[in-house]
Amino acid sequence: METPRLPVGERVRYYRRKNGNRKQAAVAGLCGITERYLSQIENGHKVPSPEVLARLASELGVPVAALLSDEAPQQTPSAPLTSSPDIVRALMGHQADRSSVPANPVSPADLRERVEAAWSSWQSSPIRFTDAESVLPALIADTEHAVRAHQPPGEAAVRREALRAAADLYGLLRSYCRRTGRNDLSLLVADRAMRAAEDADDPIRVAAAQWNLGHVLLSTDRADAAAEAAETAAHGIARLDSVSPGPEAAALKGALELVSVVAEARQQRWWQARERLRERAGPMAELAGESNRQWTVFGPTNVTLHAMSVEMLAGEAAEALRLADAIDTSSLPSCERAFTFRLEVAECYDQRREDAAVLVHLRDLEVLAPEDMARSPLAHNLIVRLLHRIRPMYRQQVAQLAERLGIAA
Structure with a gap:
């Protein structure tokens, strides 16, 4: 059976969401068009000129042919099953x-x-x-x-x-x-x-298990997964109300609040995510202190890291980088959390098309945690986007990085 040809706009929307679920405003601004014009393209009301199409393809990290092909959209590179x-x-x-x-x-x-x-x-x-x-x-x-x-x-x-x-x-x-x-x-x-x-x-470990389940749900592509993660977190927080208050319960409540923050952001409810960070997670962090109870790494630093993540997901790269300047991850017990922070900084520079900065951070990440780098879908996507648009003077370095990670050019 032949695969039906999808409109160009639907393909643009597909790759925009698949490559980091970026805001229309961020992609449009980097392509030199208005957010309204990009929305009209994605909804099929406008047909982009060849020049605009080329800019969109470059920004989304795909060849122009991917936006015009008769084939079904291809999945963006992801880390292998390892x-x-x-x-x-x-x-x-x-x-x-x-x-x-x-x-x-x-x-x-x-x-x-x-x-x-x-x-x-x-x-x-x-x-x-x-x-x-x-x-x-x-x-x-x-x-x-x-x-x-x-x-x-x-x-x-x-x-x-x-x-x-x-x-x-x-x-x-x-x-x-x-x-x-x-x-x-x-x-x-x-x-x-x-x-x-x-x-x-053990109510503390039950809460930790719900925190774990929330993270599993947040990592799936189902449309309702974020809402389910928020519901799971809410149940966990409610069950902790029967536990004696103190730093341990506060840490688990706060960690569950952060699951809800990410769930709000995944549903593009930016102001709700910011308010939850400020009104709920923040006070819990002050009570818990910098801790690692149940290996959640919850505390004031982790709350600030999530504040930066929200701005990154919202396409507010400048604000995210401003927050990043005040974050010190050197005292965190989790190398994974430090890796994620630096990777999100690279994503912010990618949103701003500061390719040299993206490359610098990716190379630093390869030194910091090479095994995480090899398994990170976001890192792979950043490298693919660089390969499609970076200036010739940096292309060899990006190509060598891609080769070390087994990413096809």
């Missing part, structure tokens, strides 16, 4: 070497130590994917074995500690699976984290 087969097998309950599972269950204290070490490495190591893949398969098997083994009457306290370790481990696995392109597995482990936290009757 989940370790051993981790996938362990999550599915298939151990390559059954003899590696001890006859007697590992004690909850040993599990706790191993899970915390894995989390520390995940948040701080520049080769965190390699490190995680060396320890997670055995840790998954030992944790699930311990939870199953501590069933008899009289072992409730031991089982509860094993379940707490399991909830924390599944939280780490949610992040790993999402970053390696396996949203299906990310949803699976988020659900397991929720069940383990509920079975442990």
Whole structure:
């Protein structure tokens, strides 16, 4: 069956949303046209001239042919699926070497130590994917074995500690699976984290599990995913109302508020996102302080990072960069959060067409966290856009960066 030809305007809208969900005003301004004119193009009321079409293609990081082709729109480059087969097998309950599972269950204290070490490495190591893949398969098997083994009457306290370790481990696995392109597995482990936290009757870990689930939903492309993430966060916040107030509850409430902030921004409700940051997340950050409770890295710095993210998503690159100037991520325990911050700074410079600055930040990111760089769809998209428009004097450097990451020119 032949693929129907889509109007040029629909293709422009498709690539504008797919390549960073950028505002019409931002793309139009960089192409030298008005926002109203771009809206008319996307709605099929105007046909762009060849010159405007070329500018749009360059800004969207696609060849002109992609806006005119009879073929269905192609997905923009994304990071490859890189989940370790051993981790996938362990999550599915298939151990390559059954003899590696001890006859007697590992004690909850040993599990706790191993899970915390894995989390520390995940948040701080520049080769965190390699490190995680060396320890997670055995840790998954030992944790699930311990939870199953501590069933008899009289072992409730031991089982509860094993379940707490399991909830924390599944939280780490949610992040790993999402970053390696396996949203299906990310949803699976988020659900397991929720069940383990509920079975442990631990309201703080239940809130952490809902925070994890919210992030899984925010990483999907479904139209209603952002609304579902906000609803999940709201349920988590409501359940924390029964917990004694204090820094720990404030940190989890604040982290859930940030899920709602991102959900508002994804739905282009910019003022609601800004108000939630100011009125809800901010006070929670002051109460919690700079913390890393349940590995959420929630605190005043993270709130400011989200304020910058909102402005970036809104296409307000100048305001985002102004906020970025006041942010110091050196004290954050999470390399991932520092990587995301610098990547969003690169995106802001991309919105302003300051290509040399984009290149500088991308090269710095490759040094900071090479394994994250190789797996980041946003980084890949930024490189593709640079390849299509950067000045000749920088093109070789961009091409070499693309080659190192396996991105086709």
